[in-house]
Amino acid sequence: MRRLPVYLLLDTSGSMSGEPIEAVKNGVQLLVSTLRQDPYALETAFLSVITFDSSTRQIIPLSELASFQAPNLVATGTTAFGEALGLLAERIETEVARTTADAKGDWKPLVFIMTDGSPTDDWRQGLARLKLVRTGMIIACAAGQGADTAILKQITEVVVALDTADSNTIKAFFKWVSASVSTGSQKVDQGRKDVTGLDDLPPPPPEVNLVL
Numbered sequence: 681m682r683r684l685p686v687y688l689l690l691d692t693s694g695s696m697s698g699e700p701i702e703a704v705k706n707g708v709q710l711l712v713s714t715l716r717q718d719p720y721a722l723e724t725a726f727l728s729v730i731t732f733d734s735s736t737r738q739i740i741p742l743s744e745l746a747s748f749q750a751p752n753l754v755a756t757g758t759t760a761f762g763e764a765l766g767l768l769a770e771r772i773e774t775e776v777a778r779t780t781a782d783a784k785g786d787w788k789p790l791v792f793i794m795t796d797g798s799p800t801d802d803w804r805q806g807l808a809r810l811k812l813v814r815t816g817m818i819i820a821c822a823a824g825q826g827a828d829t830a831i832l833k834q835i836t837e838v839v840v841a842l843d844t845a846d847s848n849t850i851k852a853f854f855k856w857v858s859a860s861v862s863t864g865s866q867k868v869d870q871g872r873k874d875v876t877g878l879d880d881l882p883p884p885p886p887e888v889n890l891v892l
Contacts, residue, residue: 683786684724684868685742685776686861689764690753691795691823692731696845697755700796700823703847707854709750714858716745720865724787728771732764733757742775761799765806765835772813788816788874790864792857793835795821796845798828807835816874817881819860821853822891829891838878839891852887 690704708729715721722745729740734757740748772789779785818836822829824845832839842849859882864875875881884890 682724682784682868683726683742683777684721684861684864685772685786685789686725686727686864687742687768687772687789687791688727688729688857689768689791689793690729690731691733691759691761691797692753692755692757693733693759693797694756695797695826696823699847700845700850701753701755703845703850704794704854705750705753706847707850707857708753710851711854711858711861712745712748712750714855715861715865718862718865720869721745721862724865724868725861728775730764730767730771732760734760736760736763736767738767738771742771758800759795759797760801761795761831762801762803762806765803766809769806769810769813772815776814778814787864787868788814788876790816790861790875791818793818793820793832794823794853795827795832796823797826799831803831803835810835817876819857821888823850823853833891840884840888841891842887843889849887852885856882856884856888 728742739751777785820832822841
């Protein structure tokens with residue numbers, strides 16, 4: 681079976697403490713419970729969570745939705761964003777099956793990044809590493825006014841911004857993520873191509889603004 685890998689890169693730095701981090705926790709749970717009700721996603725979508733604060737960790741390796749345990753997220757420290765991009769590249773290389781002469785590999789991963797600040801490390805080095813691996817669509821979300829959309833635009837063309845990092849707005853973002861993954865799973869199920877652009881996804885809700 682060809683899987684649709686989905687990677688969530690979540691900012692857990694100190695500025696996310698309080699309502700934002702609780703909203704992200706709830707958002708991940710909402711994402712998983714929504715996708716579990718979708719037979720296409722249940723079959724093909726595999727989810728991983730990577731967090732970044734002063735250091736970076738893959739707290740959930742690429743897992744099928746049925747066995748996914750929502751992580752406990754704690755907000756603390758600085759924003760090692762470059763390190764997170766590097767770890768993402770490494771995990772994609774390790775976890776995502778490539779197409780060989782004998783078998784089709786997994787679909788190109790969908791990557792969702794959420795951050796509320798600016799990197800405190802060398803993000804360019806991490807980006808250079810990420811560019812060496814095969815990714816599908818990368819969607820970066822700037823949560824609140826403190827996020828640096830100019831840096832995110834250098835990582836991906838698809839950057840969305842939330843005016844505030846409160847529970848309603850973050851929930852709206854995760855609902856859109858789940859709708860996007862569902863759409864991706866259906867495309868995959870029908871044997872069509874990888875999800876590569878915004879045209880392949882449902883339109884974002886009013887709380888989620890495209891950064892042009």
